[in-house]
Amino acid sequence: MxxxxxxxDAKPTGRIVITxxxxxxxxxxxxxxxxxxxxxxxxxxxxPAEKGPWKHATWDGRSLGDWxxxxxxxxxxxxxxxxxxxxxxxxxxxxxxxxxxxxxTEVLGRALREIQTPPPVWVQMSTAxxxxxPSENIVCDEDSAFGYGLAPDVGRAWEDAYARSVPxxxxxxxxxxxxxxxxxxxxxHRLAMLARxxxxxxxxxxxxxxxxIHEDDMNHFFVQAxxxxxxxxxYIVTAxxxxxxxxxxxxxxxxxxxxxxxxxxxxxxxxxxxxxxRTDPELALYGRYCVSRRLEEEGFEFKFADLTTxxxxxxxx
Numbered sequence: 001m002x003x004x005x006x007x008x009d010a011k012p013t014g015r016i017v018i019t020x021x022x023x024x025x026x027x028x029x030x031x032x033x034x035x036x037x038x039x040x041x042x043x044x045x046x047x048p049a050e051k052g053p054w055k056h057a058t059w060d061g062r063s064l065g066d067w068x069x070x071x072x073x074x075x076x077x078x079x080x081x082x083x084x085x086x087x088x089x090x091x092x093x094x095x096x097x098x099x100x101x102x103x104x105t106e107v108l109g110r111a112l113r114e115i116q117t118p119p120p121v122w123v124q125m126s127t128a129x130x131x132x133x134p135s136e137n138i139v140c141d142e143d144s145a146f147g148y149g150l151a152p153d154v155g156r157a158w159e160d161a162y163a164r165s166v167p168x169x170x171x172x173x174x175x176x177x178x179x180x181x182x183x184x185x186x187x188x189h190r191l192a193m194l195a196r197x198x199x200x201x202x203x204x205x206x207x208x209x210x211x212x213i214h215e216d217d218m219n220h221f222f223v224q225a226x227x228x229x230x231x232x233x234x235y236i237v238t239a240x241x242x243x244x245x246x247x248x249x250x251x252x253x254x255x256x257x258x259x260x261x262x263x264x265x266x267x268x269x270x271x272x273x274x275x276x277x278r279t280d281p282e283l284a285l286y287g288r289y290c291v292s293r294r295l296e297e298e299g300f301e302f303k304f305a306d307l308t309t310x311x312x313x314x315x316x317x
């Protein structure tokens with residue numbers, strides 16, 4: 001029944017541990033949980049870039065250590081650990097992307113087996129890119145076939161490691177997350193920079209899908225996953241209205257007050273992305289249209305369901 005599971009009034013309580021939480025997504029969640037009165041522990045390789053009302057413990061993502069004591073009696077574990085995919089995909093970087101996700105997940109499982117009172121729920125990050133890069137005529141939901149290539153391979157290995165590692169008594173929630181739009185970080189600000197320079201036009205053929213979610217709705221999902229005992233299994237975490245790259249860039253130019261944006265042909269992106277942006281051109285050239293059948297069936301209410309409203313909020317229009 002629609003709306004049977006979601007409870008927007010539920011508040012998280014107790015200690016919540018965010019592993020791999022020093023980046024944009026983790027700190028955004030840490031601020032949100034701390035504002036709601038939770039004790040937040042961020043466990044990561046590096047110190048967070050900003051100070052906040054949370055504790056920090058250092059972890060190399062591979063080894064057990066004193067950091068694991070924070071898991072004892074915690075109300076929830078949210079695992080975001082993994083090397084950024086915003087890089088040039090050299091063989092070494094691809095290996096790091098895979099290993100950083102699989103090894104950290106397996107070590108978390110070992111840590112949970114060695115404590116007396118593990119968290120009752122483990123929310124595990126995954127990727128909507130697990131569905132590959134289907135054509136603009138295909139919309140993926142949780143029942144769609146996985147794709148082929150680096151991102152789907154990493155997604156499968158990440159989720160397989162989670163399935164091997166999570167204790168049987170711990171509730172399991174997997175977040176196959178799309179492109180997160182944020183106020184203080186994320187790739188949308190790099191795109192905005194290009195748009196301000198007059199370079200925010202269509203990328204490639206412009207029909208590749210962009211599945212996206214506003215950071216506030218991302219936090220709302222995490223809170224629901226932590227507090228709602230009926231949530232279990234894998235969810236695509238994305239707003240219900242994916243758009244083509246052409247539409248996304250048009251809306252971004254509009255909110256920034258830029259009427260002109262020079263398009264970037266595929267050959268230009270393949271040369272310019274690694275040379276000037278130090279990133280993978282395929283992040284811009286390929287995409288997917290995803291929707292979450294499960295979130296819709298369970299009555300998840302998006303604060304920002306359409307791109308125009310989301311971008312207006314992020315850029316204060």
